[in-house]
Amino acid sequence: MSITLETATVGSLDEVVEAVASWQQDGGSVQLHPGDLGWNSSFGADALARSLRVWRRDGLILAAGMVEDGLIRMAVAPTVDRDESFAAQLLADLSDPERGVLPAGSASVEARYGAAFRELLHQNDWVADESWTPLRRDLTEKVEEWGLRIEIVDQSNAPERIAVHRASFPNSTLTLERWQAVAASAPYRRARCLLGYDAHDIPVAAATVWSAGPGRPGLLEPLGVHQDHRGHGYGKAISLAAAAALQDLGASSATVCTPTTNTAGVAAYASAGFKELPPTTDFRRKA
Structure with missing residues (x-):
């Protein structure tokens, strides 16, 4: 099963928003939400689309990230929470500047969900950064x-x-x-x-x-x-x-x-x- 990375387009925004919306669930971590995408659309649909990276497996969106100044804010589908092969591909794409996600050098990832992905980040010398308090x-x-x-x-x-x-x-x-x-x-x-x-x-x-x-x-x-x-x-x-x-x-x-x-x-x-x-x-x- 092939995993692909793409930059969103204006035409795919609705699909990305609905995918991210479908992953929101009570009892889980507060991850990237459609509201985050909405508030960050203040510069227009073109700018929002250019900031979004989308990972698909066999055409189905399973992760999305919004890039902002060396930071990517991630949302991950519950179905791949513990999927080690999918997590490994995410990490590889975030680690290679030529993939067009994060620049070389210092960079940050907001990954509050995805147990396998978070574990890989820990194992690969990504260290704790800013602390956030979720409330519900x-x-x-x-x-x-x-x-x-x-x-x-x-x-x-x-x-x-x-x-x-x-x-x-x-x-x-x-x-x-x-x-x-x-x-x-x-x-x-x-x-x-x-x-x-x-x-x-x-x-x-x-x-x-x-x-x-x-x-x-x-x-x-x-x-x-x-x-x-x-x-x-x-x-x-x-x-x-x-x-x-x-x-x-x-x-x-x-x-x-x-x-x-x-x-x-x-x-x-x-x-x-x-x-x-x-x-x-x-x-x-x-x-």
Whole structure:
């Protein structure tokens, strides 16, 4: 059975998104999600496709990775979780710069799933890199009230959503055009962008939630509170609103992954009923 590596095309994006969506499962690690693809479509479908690497066996997609500045974020099908031959091919492709995945020298892999692949990385001198804390909230029970007025973002209030995002993440370069590209992406067909307003109708928090389909874990990406309005519980409130939106979309759970060093963020999610899971690290290849 032959394993092939290809760069995605605009025409194959729907197939890749659906494959990645189908691999999301409760009880597993929080791996690359359709929401990650959707948020990274802000530069357009062409740019997203160029960043994606797809591994097939006999035509069936079994792994996908999104390349960003010497880092590849991986999603692996549960059917090849312990497939050593498939894992060996992944490692070979990531290790050879001529394969067009990662450059020579220092590089990183986000591989939170795929037992055989992770073991091979360990065995081949890929060392622990940045630590991330995944959190998950079960959505089988009704989500409690959150205390913010929530609007679903559309063209009319998108500028406010962008302003909140840029005030939440000072290094952000999000623009109206880039938000429109996200909203036009294939993953956004099962997504919602939320904007939270305080008692004075001031926009103070925002989040985008991404469904992978009914009965599968949904993702919060991104979520932020305006830097001028922190310390009022709005992080908890927008997290609860995001969980409720995913529940309405049919998600089995709400998931998020944040840097372990982001202790305030971890605490906000925990206060909104998200269960903190064991931290996981990326893998880094030394230069």
